Amino acid sequence: MTMQTFKEWFFTTDHKRIGIMYLVGSMAAFVVAGLMALLIRLEQSSLGPTITDNPNDYNNWLYFHGAAMVLAFLIPGLTGFFANYFLPLMIGAQDVAFPRINAFSIWLFYGAIILALLSFVIPDPPDVMWTGYPPYSITTTGNTAFYVFTVHLLGFSSVLGAVNFLVTVIYMRAPGMGWNQLNIFTWTTVAAFVLQLVFIPVLASAVTMLLFDKYLGTNFFNPEAGGDVLLYQNLFWFYSHPAVYVIFLPACGILFEIFATMCKNRVFNYKACVYGGIWGIVGISGFVWVHHLYVSGMPDWLRIGQMVTTLLISVPVGLMVMSMWGTLYRAAITFNTGMLYAISCLFLVLSGGLTGIPLALTAITVHLSETSFVHAHFHFIMAMFSAFAMFAGIYYWFPKMFGRYADGPAATLGFWLNIIGVHVTFIPLFIIGVEGMPRRYWDYQMFPQFEPYHQVALVGAFMVAGGMAVTILNWIYSAFKGKVAVENPWKSCSMEWTHAPNCPQAGNFPNPPSVQPEWSPYGYEDREGNMAATTDPGYPTGPTAKPAE
Numbered sequence: 001m002t003m004q005t006f007k008e009w010f011f012t013t014d015h016k017r018i019g020i021m022y023l024v025g026s027m028a029a030f031v032v033a034g035l036m037a038l039l040i041r042l043e044q045s046s047l048g049p050t051i052t053d054n055p056n057d058y059n060n061w062l063y064f065h066g067a068a069m070v071l072a073f074l075i076p077g078l079t080g081f082f083a084n085y086f087l088p089l090m091i092g093a094q095d096v097a098f099p100r101i102n103a104f105s106i107w108l109f110y111g112a113i114i115l116a117l118l119s120f121v122i123p124d125p126p127d128v129m130w131t132g133y134p135p136y137s138i139t140t141t142g143n144t145a146f147y148v149f150t151v152h153l154l155g156f157s158s159v160l161g162a163v164n165f166l167v168t169v170i171y172m173r174a175p176g177m178g179w180n181q182l183n184i185f186t187w188t189t190v191a192a193f194v195l196q197l198v199f200i201p202v203l204a205s206a207v208t209m210l211l212f213d214k215y216l217g218t219n220f221f222n223p224e225a226g227g228d229v230l231l232y233q234n235l236f237w238f239y240s241h242p243a244v245y246v247i248f249l250p251a252c253g254i255l256f257e258i259f260a261t262m263c264k265n266r267v268f269n270y271k272a273c274v275y276g277g278i279w280g281i282v283g284i285s286g287f288v289w290v291h292h293l294y295v296s297g298m299p300d301w302l303r304i305g306q307m308v309t310t311l312l313i314s315v316p317v318g319l320m321v322m323s324m325w326g327t328l329y330r331a332a333i334t335f336n337t338g339m340l341y342a343i344s345c346l347f348l349v350l351s352g353g354l355t356g357i358p359l360a361l362t363a364i365t366v367h368l369s370e371t372s373f374v375h376a377h378f379h380f381i382m383a384m385f386s387a388f389a390m391f392a393g394i395y396y397w398f399p400k401m402f403g404r405y406a407d408g409p410a411a412t413l414g415f416w417l418n419i420i421g422v423h424v425t426f427i428p429l430f431i432i433g434v435e436g437m438p439r440r441y442w443d444y445q446m447f448p449q450f451e452p453y454h455q456v457a458l459v460g461a462f463m464v465a466g467g468m469a470v471t472i473l474n475w476i477y478s479a480f481k482g483k484v485a486v487e488n489p490w491k492s493c494s495m496e497w498t499h500a501p502n503c504p505q506a507g508n509f510p511n512p513p514s515v516q517p518e519w520s521p522y523g524y525e526d527r528e529g530n531m532a533a534t535t536d537p538g539y540p541t542g543p544t545a546k547p548a549e
């Protein structure tokens with residue numbers, strides 16, 4: 001890369017380049033955090049010390065793994081990369097509302113990544129998990145400030161992104177585009193950014209109070225001086241439960257785009273999905289956080305009340321999942337790699353969601369809390385469902401971004417290694433979780449009978465590592481050398497495919513489109529009529545794309 005291209009990328013304000021920079025940053029976080037996961041599995045694969053005899057090493061890996069996967073891979077991947085690249089294209093906008101603020105957001109994100117990586121070279125890295133609970137985070141010799149400042153940078157970046165994208169969707173839709181003509185992905189992204197805007201300030205205050213307690217001698221969380229240690233848990237989960245929907249919702253949005261295109265169907269029950277499903281989740285999301293602290297002290301009315309709201313959230317989630325299945329109805333499905341990942345998600349959301357139900361029931365969770373059952377639950381729904389939805393989206397939009405296909409034998413091999421590998425890893429953890437395997441323990445001398453399960457999990461972890469290596473190398477190869485793609489290869493009706501060429505230039509649309517009320521991003525029934533309801537003839541009738549050099 002020449003200095004010139006480096007400068008062009010570094011100072012870019014183009015939402016697509018910023019998107020690609022988020023993709024690169026979040027995948028880098030994914031790779032490093034994935035290596036930590038291998039160390040964790042290796043350490044647990046036999047009783048007693050395995051690859052380290054210092055339990056604190058284990059804590060450092062676990063800290064980095066969890067914090068990076070949630071805060072630097074999933075959230076920036078979904079609300080940074082996917083939203084940046086595709087949302088303006090889907091709504092027919094030429095860029096986001098505030099391109100320079102968008103550039104500032106990505107700088108903050110990279111600042112956070114660098115800060116997080118520095119934790120590998122400082123003498124006393126943070127060891128407080130991604131949750132940072134006091135009193136440990138205050139009494140530890142680990143550098144809690146690193147954790148706090150990383151959260152600050154990422155939070156600030158997200159809040160700026162939220163304002164930017166909400167303004168973009170409200171004011172920059174193609175002329176004539178009504179709210180019920182938005183892609184589901186756009187809706188889920190709007191919902192995710194509303195959640196970020198409302199809840200991030202709470203997390204930011206919680207970790208700032210931690211910083212003050214540890215370094216400036218305040219006592220917010222110190223019961224000896226009249227503080228309340230549980231206050232932190234409440235504040236943390238008041239953000240971090242909604243944060244799981246910041247991940248879950250855009251992941252679902254990606255799946256809807258893929259299902260509609262590959263099945264050539266309308267989104268089933270669109271309005272119920274948007275107003276009942278997506279906004280139902282947003283509405284209830286702020287009243288369920290207590291299910292993360294059922295085993296901490298609290299009055300029963302609060303515990304029972306939030307058990308009810310937690311269970312209630314299955315209703316909007318169910319509406320969305322029904323819409324997904326309904327979109328498949330009587331379809332002649334195109335099974336490419338994106339669709340393979342997307343279909344696997346239909347099953348992963350079941351195993352991940354249904355295992356949340358016993359955890360939501362106060363009587364049962366007393367038994368399951370802090371065991372590897374919880375660990376397996378959220379890996380099914382986050383590490384698999386949400387991450388696989390992202391991979392699905394990368395394959396689906398690969399021709400749009402790079403003008404080339406990433407499908408092929410390597411892609412399929414990667415898929416099967418990944419999907420089999422994650423099950424081999426996490427099913428054993430469900431089983432031993434029910435039998436009492438504590439989560440986040442370095443060693444488990446008291447449970448020698450669990451050792452074989454950990455060995456199976458290790459095999460699964462190596463399969464996933466292999467699958468991810470194949471997948472990522474295939475992406476890098478395909479971006480430069482893959483088979484050149486035609487315009488709109490999956491024959492979608494959505495605007496990012498029909499009206500912008502592959503590898504769109506700055507400004508996105510050769511002729512900025514406007515639409516009539518009968519246009520729909522899912523207008524497959526009458527494709528010609530649908531195209532006629534826009535002002536631009538659109539692609540693929542237009543010029544062919546220039547593949548990425």
Ligand code: HEM
Nearest residue numbers: 244247248291292353356357359360369370374378381382
């Ligand atoms: C309908 C679905 C869901 C239900 C009923 C549910 C319920 C729960 C409950 C009750 C816990 C706390 C368990 C404990 O600590 O004892 C939990 C943990 C967790 N869930 Fe879910 N969940 C659902 C969906 C999701 C989704 C969609 C995500 C993310 C995309 C998610 C991510 C997590 C995470 C990360 C944790 C563990 C947090 C930690 O302690 O580090 N869950 N879930």
Ligand SMILES: [Cu+2]
Nearest residue numbers: 241289291292
């Ligand atoms: Cu939760």
